[in-house]
Amino acid sequence: MIAWLQSTLNMKVVTGVIGNDIHVVANRLMDLSLNARGYEVFNLGVNTYLEEFFDAAVETGAEILLISSLNGEAEGWAREVKQLRAKYKSLDQLIMMIGGNLTVGSGNAKDIVPRYKNYGFDLVCHQVDLNTGLDMLEDYIKEYVPPQENPSS
Amino acid sequence: MIAWLQSTLNMKVVTGVIGNDIHVVANRLMDLSLNARGYEVFNLGVNTYLEEFFDAAVETGAEILLISSLNGEAEGWAREVKQLRAKYKSLDQLIMMIGGNLTVGSGNAKDIVPRYKNYGFDLVCHQVDLNTGLDMLEDYIKEYVPPQENPSS
C-alpha cells in the first residue's frame, strides 16, 4: 500500500453492494476509503445477498457491517434485516450501517432515515457523500457504548 | 501561365458580374476558364453596371460580352439591354451571353431562356455548369455568321 493509505483505527468491517446491483465503482471506492482509514476490510463486492453479509460478519468477527445500495431497491431487502439478524446470536454488538441511494425515485432523508433505523440500522446515509458518511461512522464509533450482555436476550 | 492554361481560340471577351453582386468566386473561375480556353479576357469583376460592360466592349473591340449574374436580380437590369446597346453603333456584331442564376426564387429554364433572348442575348445559361456553358459558347461561335452590315440600320 502506498503512503497515503494509512490511518489510526483497526476495526474489521464487512462491506458490499446488496441485491441485484452491479455498481462496482462505488464498491471499489468504498473499499479504498475504508482501507485508507485503517479498517480491516472484507469486501463481498457487488450483487451480495443479506445472508452473505451476516455470514461474513460472523465468520470474520467484524465490528461493523456497511451495506451499499445504489439502484434504489434496498427497501425490498432491508425489511428482513431484524428477522435475519436475530438468527445470528453473535451479532448483538455489530454496528450496522447502510448508505447510497436508498429509495426508488425521489425521496427525502427525513422520511427515509427513520424508516431504515426502524429496520435495524444504526447509521443511515441517503445520498450522502462517501467521505462524509465515513466521518459519520467514525464519530459514531467514538461515542459508541456496546450494549451490555443481557442474559435475558 | 502554367502548362494547362492553353487553347486554340484567340477572341476577346469582356466579362463580369452585373449589379450589386459580390460573387467573386464565380467571376474568378470564369476568368480562369476563359483564359484557359484561349480567350483574351477583360474582366470587369463584380458589381459592374450594364453601361460599364458596353463601354468596355467598345473600348477593347471585344467580340464577346459574357455577363454573370448570381443573386437573381438580373431581370431588373436585362430589360435595358436592347435600349442601351442601340446607343453603341459599333456593337452590332457582338455576341452577347448571360449565365448564372437568372431569376429570384425557383424558375425553370423553359420560361427563362426565351425571355432573356427577347431581351437581346444570343446565349442564355440558367443554372448551367460553367464548363458546359463555355462549350455552348464555343459551339455557337463555330456556327456564327455575323449579321451583314445593313445600310438601312
Added chain:
Amino acid sequence: MSQLQEEREIILGNENVDSFDFDEVREFVKGADENLFISHHFAKKEKMLVQPRGGFPTYEKQFALYEFFVDANVDVLPLTIDSNTRLNDYTTAKKMLRLSEANEVDMLNGYPLVNHGYRNTRKMMTHFNHPVSLRHGTPDARLLIEIAIASGIFEIEGGPITYLLPYSKNFPLDKAFLYWKYVERVCADYSTLNRPINRESFGPLTATLVPPSITIVIQLLEMLLSLEEGVKSFSVSFSQQGSMVQDIVTGTVTRKLADHYAAQIGCEDAIINLVYHQWMGAFPTNRDSADQLINMSTVIASMVGADKIITKTREEAVGIPTKEANAKTVANTQYTLRILSGLPAIVDEQEEEILTAEVHAIMEAVFNDPADTLWRKVFNSIKNGIIDVPFSPHIINHNKMITIRDAQKNIRIIERGNVPIPDRCYAYEKSCCDLNKDTTSIVNDIIRDIGIMQ
C-alpha cells in the same frame, strides 16, 4: 467425426434450435456475398468503417433499425443480443419475445437470435447485404455464434476475459476459456470456406480508469488464443481514454505489439485490425454536450488511425437510444470522417517506450506461468493478479491496482498491486501525478476522473 463436430452436434441439438442443417449452412457460407464479410471491407481499406450499436427484440423492429442505418450510410450493422440470451436462458427470451411481438412493447434489451433462428435471421442479413457484427457479452456463446454464422453474421465480438471480467461477479473463468475455444474453432473452420470470419476483442473492459497496459495485454492475449485455434482475421480494440495523446500512443503500441506477438506464434498471415470505441464511460446528460463528445471521439479515432469506429448516441446517458438518434450519429460520423483532412503524424517516443515495456513485462510474466497451455497461463495470471482490471466486479479479479488521471488526463498507475509493471515505468507513472494528497482527496480525484466527460 471429429471431437469438435461431436460437440457441435450436441450444442445444436438444443431444444430451442429448429433442426440445424450443417451441410446447408456450409453451402451458404461458401457461397455468401463478399459484402457480408467485414474482413472483405477491411481488406479494401477505403475508409474507417462506421458501426453503431443497436438491437431490438422483434424481427420487424430490427429490420426497421437497419433501414435507418443504411439510409444514414452505415458501413457495419450491429446485432446486439438481449440479456436473457447472454445468460443462455432461451426460455425466458422466447417468452419475452412473444410478449414483445404481441404488445408492441419491448420486453428485451436486444435481439434474441437463438429464438429467431438462423433461417429467418439470414433473410434479413442477406436483404441488407452489409457486414454485421454480433455484440453479446455471453460467457458461453457456443450456440449463439453457431446461429449467428448460419445467419450470415461474419463478425463475432467478445472473448473469455473481455466479456467476463466487466460483467460478471462469479461466472467461472476457466469455463469461459473453454467455451471461447469452441467459438474460435468454429470461426476458424468456417473461415476456410470463403473470406475469413472476423473475431473482435472487447477492449473497453470496465471503461473505468483501465490503464492502457492492461487493456493491451488483454487484447493481445485474446488475439493469441484466437489465432492459436486458426482464426485468420482479428480485431483488437480499445475505447477513448480521456487524453488524446494516450489514445494515439495506445493505438500505435497496440498495432506494433499485435503484429509482434502474432508473428511469435507463426501467425504472420493473420490480418489484425484496430477498432476504436467512442467514449464508453459516463456520458453527459445534456444531448448537445454528448454530441460534442461523440464528434471529438471521431476526430481522435482518425488521429489514432483506427480501421473501425463504434459509435455512441446523444441519448447515451438517457437510456436505449431511438433508431433516429442512432442513425443521426452514423450520418454525423461519416460527415466528420469525410471532411477531416491533413492529419499530422504524431509520435510520443517516451510514452510509447514506457507503455511497450509495461506490456512486454506483463506478457512475459504470463508466459512464464508454469501451466501447460496459454489459456491456463492467462487464467492463473488473472487469479494471481498479474493481470488486474480496475473496477471489475468479478471475484477472481485482484483489485489491487489503483489508477488516477494526471493533469493531461492520462490514466496513470499509482498502485501496481501484483501487476509486474517494471520499476522505472512505475516510477514514471507516479511521477506524472500529484501524490502529496490525503486519501480523501485521492478518492475524490478518482470520482472526478470517472466523470471527466460530464
Added chain:
Amino acid sequence: MSQLQEEREIILGNENVDSFDFDEVREFVKGADENLFISHHFAKKEKMLVQPRGGFPTYEKQFALYEFFVDANVDVLPLTIDSNTRLNDYTTAKKMLRLSEANEVDMLNGYPLVNHGYRNTRKMMTHFNHPVSLRHGTPDARLLIEIAIASGIFEIEGGPITYLLPYSKNFPLDKAFLYWKYVERVCADYSTLNRPINRESFGPLTATLVPPSITIVIQLLEMLLSLEEGVKSFSVSFSQQGSMVQDIVTGTVTRKLADHYAAQIGCEDAIINLVYHQWMGAFPTNRDSADQLINMSTVIASMVGADKIITKTREEAVGIPTKEANAKTVANTQYTLRILSGLPAIVDEQEEEILTAEVHAIMEAVFNDPADTLWRKVFNSIKNGIIDVPFSPHIINHNKMITIRDAQKNIRIIERGNVPIPDRCYAYEKSCCDLNKDTTSIVNDIIRDIGIMQ
C-alpha cells in the same frame, strides 16, 4: 493641441454624435474595470477565450443576446456593426434603427453603434462587465472606434488590408491606410490610461483558398502598422483552412514570425495573441453536419494552441443565426474545451521551414519597396502583386495567384503570379499536387476545393 487631437475633434464633431466629452471619456477609460479589457483576460491565460458572433439593431435585442451569451458562459462578447455604418452612412442607419424599434422587425444586420451613441451603449457594456470585441468591416472606422472605446469596447478588429480586400471593389486602399493609422493612434493613446486596448487583424480574408503565406504576411504587416503607432496588445488571426496539419503549422509559424518582426522594430514589449476562426468558408446546410464542423474546428483550435476562438453556428448556411443557436455554440465550445485533454505536441519541420521561407521572402520584397513609409511599401506591394489575395473582389488586387488543395486538403500555390515565392518552395508546393490535368478538371477541382465542408 496635437494634430491627432485636432483631427479627432473634427471627426467627433459629426452631426450624428451627441456632444463627445473627451475628458469624461478619458476618465471612464482610466477607471474602467479590468474585466472589460480582453488584454487582461489574455494575460491571465487560464483557457482559450470563446467569442461568438452577433449584432442586432436595437439596444433591447442586443441586450437580450448578451444575456443568452452570458448564460452560456461566454468569455468575449461580440458587437457586430450594421452595413450602413460600415459605409459611414449614419443617416440611413438611423432611419433603419427607428424602423426596427417601431416595428419589431430587424431592418439592419448589426448594431448601429454611432446612432446609439456611447452614453447608452456604455450602460450595456458595464452592465455585463465582459470584454467586448468590435467587428465591423469598415474602411473608415475613425468615428466608429471613438464611440466604441467611449462605450467600453476595448478590442477593435480589422485593418486597412483585411477589412478592405475581401469586401470592397474599389474603396481607395491608400485612404484606408490613413484612416487606420488614426485608429491605431487613438487605441495607442487610450492604452496608456489603463490596460491596453487590443487590436485584432482579420486573418480569414476572403476565406477562399488563401494560402497561409499570404495570410501570415498580411497579419504581420497589419501588426507592424499597429505597433508602429504605439499599440501594445495585438491579435493575429486566421481561419480553419481545411487541413489539420496546415492549421497547426500556420499557427506555429505565425506566432514565431510575429515575435520576430515585432522585435525587429523594437516592440518586444507588445503582447501578441493568436486567434482562430472556426471554418469561414461555405457551410453545410444540414445543421447536424454544421455542428460536427464547428466541433472539429474547436478541436483543431486546441491543437493550434489559439488564445481565442471565434465561433460559428449551426445556422450559418441558412442566414443570421438566432440568439439561441449562437448561445448553444458557445456552450458546446466551452464543453469541448473543458473535456479535451492530452494534446500532443505536433511539429512538421518541413512544412514549417517552407512556409517560413515563403513569408520571409514576401516580407523582404515588401520592405525592399523604395517607398518611405511602411504603409506605402505595403500599398505598392499590393498594387504590384507582391501580395495577392485569391478571390479578392478589389480592383487593386492582382488575382494572378492560383491555389488548389492537395490530397490532404492543404492549400497549395500552383501559380504564384507576382508573389515572390522562392523557387524551391514553389516547386515543393506544385509537387504536392497532381497538375497533369486539363483546365476543366482544375477549375472543377477549385470548385470542389471551395466546397470541401459541404
